Amino acid sequence: MIRSVRLAARQAVLEQRSFWRSAEYALLTFALPLMLLLVVGGTNAGDDLPGTRLKLTLFFVPGILAFGVVVAAYVNLGSKIAVLRHDGVLKRIKTTPLPSGAYLGGLLASTVATATGIAACTGLIGWLAFGAVPRPAGLAALAVGLAAGIACFAALGLAVSSVIRSAESAGPVATASYLPLAIVSGLFDPTLGLPRWLSTLVAALPVKALADILQDGYTVRAFPVAALLILLGWAVAGTGFAAWRFRWQS
Amino acid sequence: MTQHAIEVSDLTMSYGAVRVLRGVSFTVTAGEVFCLLGPNGAGKTTTLEILEGFRRPDAGSVRVLGLDPVAQACRVRERTGIVLQECGFPRQAKVGELIELWRGYFPRARPLAELLSVVELEPVAGRQVRHLSGGQRRRLDFALALAGDPDLIFLDEPTTGFDPEARRRLWSAVENLRGLGKTVVLTTHYLDEAERLADRIAILRDGVVSMTGTSGEVAVRSGLGTRVSFRTPTRVRGGAVAPPPGVGLQVHGTESVCHTANAAATIRTLLAWAAEHALGDLENLSVSAPSLEDAYLRLTGAAEGDAA
Numbered sequence: 400m401i402r403s404v405r406l407a408a409r410q411a412v413l414e415q416r417s418f419w420r421s422a423e424y425a426l427l428t429f430a431l432p433l434m435l436l437l438v439v440g441g442t443n444a445g446d447d448l449p450g451t452r453l454k455l456t457l458f459f460v461p462g463i464l465a466f467g468v469v470v471a472a473y474v475n476l477g478s479k480i481a482v483l484r485h486d487g488v489l490k491r492i493k494t495t496p497l498p499s500g501a502y503l504g505g506l507l508a509s510t511v512a513t514a515t516g517i518a519a520c521t522g523l524i525g526w527l528a529f530g531a532v533p534r535p536a537g538l539a540a541l542a543v544g545l546a547a548g549i550a551c552f553a554a555l556g557l558a559v560s561s562v563i564r565s566a567e568s569a570g571p572v573a574t575a576s577y578l579p580l581a582i583v584s585g586l587f588d589p590t591l592g593l594p595r596w597l598s599t600l601v602a603a604l605p606v607k608a609l610a611d612i613l614q615d616g617y618t619v620r621a622f623p624v625a626a627l628l629i630l631l632g633w634a635v636a637g638t639g640f641a642a643w644r645f646r647w648q649s
Numbered sequence: 650m651t652q653h654a655i656e657v658s659d660l661t662m663s664y665g666a667v668r669v670l671r672g673v674s675f676t677v678t679a680g681e682v683f684c685l686l687g688p689n690g691a692g693k694t695t696t697l698e699i700l701e702g703f704r705r706p707d708a709g710s711v712r713v714l715g716l717d718p719v720a721q722a723c724r725v726r727e728r729t730g731i732v733l734q735e736c737g738f739p740r741q742a743k744v745g746e747l748i749e750l751w752r753g754y755f756p757r758a759r760p761l762a763e764l765l766s767v768v769e770l771e772p773v774a775g776r777q778v779r780h781l782s783g784g785q786r787r788r789l790d791f792a793l794a795l796a797g798d799p800d801l802i803f804l805d806e807p808t809t810g811f812d813p814e815a816r817r818r819l820w821s822a823v824e825n826l827r828g829l830g831k832t833v834v835l836t837t838h839y840l841d842e843a844e845r846l847a848d849r850i851a852i853l854r855d856g857v858v859s860m861t862g863t864s865g866e867v868a869v870r871s872g873l874g875t876r877v878s879f880r881t882p883t884r885v886r887g888g889a890v891a892p893p894p895g896v897g898l899q900v901h902g903t904e905s906v907c908h909t910a911n912a913a914a915t916i917r918t919l920l921a922w923a924a925e926h927a928l929g930d931l932e933n934l935s936v937s938a939p940s941l942e943d944a945y946l947r948l949t950g951a952a953e954g955d956a957a
Contacts, residue, residue, distance in 0.1 A: 413750055417741035486737030494731040495754040496723045
C-alpha cells in the first residue's frame with residue numbers, strides 16, 4: 400500500500416513535469432480560463448446582476464472557476480488518457496508489475512494538481528482585477544465544490560476516454576462535449592436566459608451544478624445541496640462507466 | 650524451482666469463428682534462447698501474448714517461471730521483461746527520467762547507468778522521448794524491458810524494420826543476455842535471425858507447432874535429404890536444356906537445388922547430364938546439410954513443386 404502510494408506520487412511528479420515541459424499545452428490549459436475571465440470580466444465588471452444589487456463579478460468569477468475545473472479534469476485527463484491508450488503507453492504499463500491503481504492514481508493526482516493550480520490563479524485574478532472575494536463563510540462551500548467538481552469531472556474524463564477511438568479525435572470529442580454545455584450553463588454569462596426545458600436539463604447536468612456550488616462561496620445563499628448531489632451522482636456514473644468500459648489497449 | 654522457464658500444453662484460442670491456436674505445446678528451458686518461427690498469421694503473437702499474460706487461452710495450460718501468467722501476473726512481471734511490437738512512450742518524458750521511473754516498478758532493478766550503457770543511450774539521457782530517432786526508441790524499448798533485471802525476456806519481432814547494422818547490434822544484445830544466463834523467447838519471421846540466435850526453434854504453422862529443435866535438428870527432421878546446389882547454367886534458365894529427370898531438381902532463378910538421400914549418385918547424374926548437354930563445369934556446385942530455410946519452406950508449404 401505504502402509502495403503503491405509512493406509509486407503513484409512518482410508518476411504524478413513525472414506527469415506534472417511532462418505537462419509543464421510542453422509549454423504551449425500547459426500555457427493554453429491555464430490561459431484559456433484566465434483569458435476568458437479577463438475578457439468576460441472586462442465587459443461587465445461594474446454591473447449588477449439584473450434586478451439585484453449583487454455584483455455580476457461574484458457570479459462569473461466562480462463560473463470561470465468551474466470552467467477551469469472542467470478543462471483541467473475533464474478535457475485534459477480525458478484526451479490525455481485517450482492518447483496514452485492510442486500510443487500504447489497504457490499497454491506498456493501493463494507489462495510491468497506496477498499496480499493499475501498506482502498508475503491511475505498518479506494520473507489523477509497530477510490532474511488534481513493542475514485543476515487546483517488553475518482554480519487558484521482564477522481566484523487570484525478575480526480578486527485582483529475585479530475585486531471578487533469569496534465570503535469567509537463560503538470558503539467551505541468553495542472547497543467542497545472544488546473537491547467534488549474535480550472528482551466528478553475526472554471520473555467523466557476517464558469515462559469519455561474509454562469511448563474515444565483515436566488520438567486524433569480525443570481533443571475534438573472532449574471539447575465538443577463540454578463547450579456547448581459550459582455556454583448554456585451560463586459560465587460566461589450568468590444572466591443568460593434559457594427556455595424552460597433547456598434550463599431543466601442543464602440543471603441536472605454537472606457543469607451548472609458545480610457553478611452553483613462555487614457561486615455559493617462568493618454570495619450568501621442557501622447551500623445548494625441538490626447541486627452537490629447531482630455532482631456526486633455524475634461522479635458515481637462516470638466512475639461506473641469507466642470501470643465498465645476502460646481498456647488498457649486500443 | 651523448475652528447470653523449465655516456460656511450459657505450455659495444448660493451447661487453443663479462437664477469435665470469433667477463427668481458430669488461431671489449435672493445440673500449441675512446447676517447453677522452454679531456463680537459460681536458452683527460444684524462437685517461435687512462422688509465417689504471418691500462424692499464431693506467434695497470440696502465443697506470445699498468452700505467455701505474457703495479456704490473453705487467456707480458451708483451453709490448455711501455461712506456466713511461466715512456474716507461475717500462472719494471468720492469475721499471478723504481478724509476480725511473473727517482476728521477473729520478466731517484455732518488448733512489444735509497437736508501443737509508444739509518454740511523449741514528453743526524458744529518456745533517463747523514464748528509465749528511472751521504470752526502475753521504481755521492480756523490486757531489484759538494474760542501475761540506471763548500466764541500463765543506459767547497455768543500450769548506448771547515454772548521450773541522449775536528457776532528451777525528450779519525442780525527439781528520439783526510430784532506432785533510439787527501439788533501444789529505449791529494450792532498456793525498459795531490462796530495467797527490472799528480468800530472468801525471462803520476451804521479444805516480439807524485435808528486428809522488423811531494422812537496417813542490417815541495427816539487427817546485428819540487437820543480435821549481440823540477445824547473445825549478451827544468453828551470456829548472463831537469461832531466458833529469451835522471441836518471435837520472428839526472419840530465418841537467418843532464428844538460425845543465428847536460437848538455441849531451439851519451434852516452427853508454428855496454422856496454429857500448431859509443426860516441429861521443435863535446434864536449427865540443424867529441424868532441418869534434418871523435416872525429411873529433406875542432403876542439399877546439392879549449383880549455379881543454374883544460362884541455357885537451362887533460357888529453357889534450351891531441360892533439367893535432368895529423376896533428381897527432383899528445382900530451378901530458383903540463378904540457383905538450382907535438389908535434396909537427396911544419396912548425394913554421390915545424384916552428383917554423378919548431374920555431372921553426366923552436364924556433360925551430355927555440354928554445360929561445362931557446374932559452377933558453385935556444393936553439397937551441404939539441409940538448411941533451416943529449406944526445412945522451413947517445406948514445413949510451411951511455401952515451396953512450389955516440392956521435390957520429395
